[in-house]
Amino acid sequence: MALMRDKTLIELHEEKVETDFAVGDIYLGKVRKVVGSLNAAFVNVGYEKDAFLHYLDLGPQFNSLDKFTQDTLRGKQNVADLLYFKSEPDIEKDGKISDILSSSREILVQVAKEPISSKGPRLSSEITVAGRFLVLVPFSNKISISQQIKDLEEKKRLKEIVKSVLPKNFGVIIRTVAENKKLAEIDSDLKDLLQRWRKMHGNLRNSKSPKRVLGEINRASSLLRDTLNANYSKIHVNDPVLLAEMKDYVQLIAPEKVAILKEYKGKVDIFEQFGVNKEIKILFGKKVPLPSGGYLIIEHTEAMHVVDVNSGNRSAKNDTQEDNAITVNLEAAEELARVLRLRDMGGIICVDFIDMHKRDNNKMLHAKMKELLKQDKAKHSILPPSKFGVVEITRQRVRPVTNIETSEGCPTCGGTGKIQASIMFADEIENTLDYLLTSKKEPKVTLVVHPYLESYFKKGIMSIQRKWFFKYKKWITVQANNSNHILEHKFLDKNGDEIVV
Numbered sequence: 001m002a003l004m005r006d007k008t009l010i011e012l013h014e015e016k017v018e019t020d021f022a023v024g025d026i027y028l029g030k031v032r033k034v035v036g037s038l039n040a041a042f043v044n045v046g047y048e049k050d051a052f053l054h055y056l057d058l059g060p061q062f063n064s065l066d067k068f069t070q071d072t073l074r075g076k077q078n079v080a081d082l083l084y085f086k087s088e089p090d091i092e093k094d095g096k097i098s099d100i101l102s103s104s105r106e107i108l109v110q111v112a113k114e115p116i117s118s119k120g121p122r123l124s125s126e127i128t129v130a131g132r133f134l135v136l137v138p139f140s141n142k143i144s145i146s147q148q149i150k151d152l153e154e155k156k157r158l159k160e161i162v163k164s165v166l167p168k169n170f171g172v173i174i175r176t177v178a179e180n181k182k183l184a185e186i187d188s189d190l191k192d193l194l195q196r197w198r199k200m201h202g203n204l205r206n207s208k209s210p211k212r213v214l215g216e217i218n219r220a221s222s223l224l225r226d227t228l229n230a231n232y233s234k235i236h237v238n239d240p241v242l243l244a245e246m247k248d249y250v251q252l253i254a255p256e257k258v259a260i261l262k263e264y265k266g267k268v269d270i271f272e273q274f275g276v277n278k279e280i281k282i283l284f285g286k287k288v289p290l291p292s293g294g295y296l297i298i299e300h301t302e303a304m305h306v307v308d309v310n311s312g313n314r315s316a317k318n319d320t321q322e323d324n325a326i327t328v329n330l331e332a333a334e335e336l337a338r339v340l341r342l343r344d345m346g347g348i349i350c351v352d353f354i355d356m357h358k359r360d361n362n363k364m365l366h367a368k369m370k371e372l373l374k375q376d377k378a379k380h381s382i383l384p385p386s387k388f389g390v391v392e393i394t395r396q397r398v399r400p401v402t403n404i405e406t407s408e409g410c411p412t413c414g415g416t417g418k419i420q421a422s423i424m425f426a427d428e429i430e431n432t433l434d435y436l437l438t439s440k441k442e443p444k445v446t447l448v449v450h451p452y453l454e455s456y457f458k459k460g461i462m463s464i465q466r467k468w469f470f471k472y473k474k475w476i477t478v479q480a481n482n483s484n485h486i487l488e489h490k491f492l493d494k495n496g497d498e499i500v501v
Contacts, residue, residue, distance in 0.1 A: 001220060002276045003227070009279035012342055013223060021047055021121050023111055024130060024222075026200055026214040028069075028207050029123070031105045036098050042120075043109060046210035049120035053109060055097040059126025061139035062100065063088035068139070069108045072204050080194075080201035082169035087139060106209045116397065117302060129193050129200075129214075132225050132253045133178035133186050134162070136193040140171030148176040161186055167194070177229065192252070221249040226377070228254055236274070238264040267446070267496065268479060277482040283342055290335055294328045298339070304348040307336060311354060325354040326361045330368055337372035346378070346397020355389040366391070425487055426456070426464070432501055436491060437472050444494040446477040453489065454480040 003011035029043040032050050042050035059065070064087045071077035077085075091100060101107070113122035129136040143162050145155050158174050165187045166172060178186060200214035207213060220242060224235075228250070237243040243263050250258050264270050271277045282289065288296040290312070297308040309332040311324060336351060356362055366384045369391065373380055379396040386392075429447070436442045449457070457464045457478050468476045491499040 001223060002271065002274070003223070004274065004276070007275065008338075009276055009283065010338055010341060012276075012280070021045070021111055021114055022215070023114055025111045025212055026127060027109050027111070027123075028204060028209045028211045028213055029107055029109050030209040031101050031103055031107060033103055034098050034101055036096065039097050041097055041101050043107065043123060044210050045109065045111075045121065045123070046212075047115060047120050049115070049118075051109070051111075051121040051123045052119070053123040053125065055095065055100075057112065057122075057124040057126065058091060058097070058100065059124065060090040060093075061087070062091050062125050064139040065108055065125060065127060069106070069204070072201060073106065073207070075205070077201075080198040081167065082138065083167065085169055087169060108204070108213070113397070128173075129196050130225070131189045131193045133175055133181055133189045134193060135173040135175065136190070136197065137171040137173065138197065139169060141169065142171040143174065144172070145174040146176040146178075149174075149179050151179075154179060158186075162190075165190055170194075189253075220246055224249060225253065228257060232257065232260060235261045236264040236270065237261065238270040267477070269481060269483075272481055272483070281482060283339055288335060288339060290328065290331050292328065292331055294332065296332060296335060296339070300345075304350060305345050307349065307351040309351065309353045322356060322358060322361065325356045326364065329353045329356065329361075329365050333365060333369050333372060337369070337376070340373070340393075340395060341376055341378075344378075344397075346395050349393040349395060351391045351393065353385060353389050353391060356385075369393075426453075429489060430464075430468075432491065433468065433472075433476065435501070436499060437474065442493060442499065444474070445499070446479060446492040446496075447489060448479045448481050448484065448492060449489045450484045450486050451480040451482060452486060454478050 001013040002009055003013075027045040029045040029051065032042045032044050034041045038054070039056075040052060040054040043053050045051050064085075067088055068077055068082075068085065107125060108127060109123040109125055110127050111121050112124040115121050127138055129138075143159050143166070145158060149155055149158070158178055161183050162172055162174060165183075172190070196214065203211075203213040224246065235246070237246060240263060243261060247258055247261055250261060264273075266273050269277070271280075286298060288298060290296070292312075294312040295310050297310065299306045299308075309329060311328045332351075332353065339345070340349070353365065356365070362385045366382065369382050373382065373393075376395075381394045383392045429449075433445065433447070436445050447457070465476060465478055468474075491501065493499050
């Protein structure tokens with residue numbers, strides 16, 4: 001899924017076929033071992049490695065959650081509503097996990113971080129259920145509100161609305177998008193969240209660990225829930241089933257926006273049509289170019305990312321060294337903010353900007369970085385440039401960094417550096433085409449190739465493509481695809497499916 005602003009790619013999301021252990025999933029897990037020195041426990045939730053649960057992630061209301069879980073498993077807690085549930089005292093802030101948990105204990109946990117590299121998932125027992133306008137917090141009576149809502153009157157109005165509809169023993173966090181929303185919309189969102197809590201309770205009854213008892217909604221709907229606003233102008237979907245799911249979801253959360261959902265039926269790949277493939281090639285490589293001629297070099301290690309800013313051929317201009325440095329650095333800051341979100345880079349990020357000697361310029365760069373990262377939903381912190389010109393950024397990492405291989409391996413030489421003659425390759429395509437049209441009697445054939453080869457087949461008034469038309473009395477469509485290797489090609493039938501030759 002690609003999120004674009006003014007035809008520029010700003011976010012890329014991939015939903016894997018195996019969607020277990022996504023952030024927000026709730027599991028019934030079993031404690032494997034308690035490690036006092038770490039003040040943490042390792043919990044089996046069905047992943048190949050035990051998940052990590054720290055004492056500070058248990059949440060103050062852990063005793064109430066644990067009582068609810070154990071009573072549900074034993075059949076004592078037959079309803080999900082907490083109207084008559086007697087809450088337990090909060091746990092101590094600086095307590096020891098060995099006083100709370102023991103091995104083989106079944107507990108309810110939520111995935112806070114997806115498995116990354118060699119680490120298992122990170123868990124929390126402070127269970128929350130996220131919705132469009134509210135986040136439901138069971139066993140709490142607090143009503144918190146987003147700091148992004150500044151209007152005091154609006155804060156007061158929202159709190160009054162939520163108080164009037166919130167059941168006992170449930171707390172909520174009011175999200176930024178709830179600003180200026182009506183009672184009916186907020187009440188509808190709350191009812192949906194309570195329904196999901198009931199579904200979780202139903203799945204928990206008679207369960208055996210490890211088991212997922214409530215999954216997050218699919219990534220597409222989750223993206224819409226968190227980002228859909230008045231600025232969205234079009235949502236193009238190339239899958240009819242997903243489109244129907246998304247329409248149903250948007251009908252619930254924002255009925256006025258259903259009309260912007262469109263099914264993409266173009267013959268060209270959807271990412272190719274909207275320029276996403278080209279942006280991916282540019283922004284996911286080791287070298288990311290800047291508009292003025294400079295570039296970023298991005299290196300990734302297990303613990304951190306290192307970014308080097310280079311002015312490239314821009315230094316040939318008549319600016320002073322300081323003017324050149326601040327111009328490139330500000331441009332690099334803008335591109336870096338986009339790349340951080342796009343790749344979902346987390347952990348420690350060290351950026352070696354071009355050295356600047358004026359203190360005001362360093363302050364300007366720091367302020368610019370802070371301003372650019374305000375739009376980033378991940379928690380982050382930015383230190384001012386050090387005396388060596390290095391800016392250190394920490395960014396919350398909740399899922400593995402998006403890593404797309406952009407360098408193209410040679411499909412024919414296998415790394416030897418030698419390939420068959422290009423003219424023979426064109427002949428090979430023509431031989432295959434002849435077989436498909438004359439022997440297999442395909443009614444329609446489309447050839448998908450690298451843009452260079454597309455130009456070769458379409459070049460001139462009497463192009464190869466036109467000669468094919470005269471020879472076979474059928475028009476063979478030649479499509480370009482930037483994601484193809486230079487000599488990679490495939491044939492599609494009349495339904496757009498690949499023909500296996």
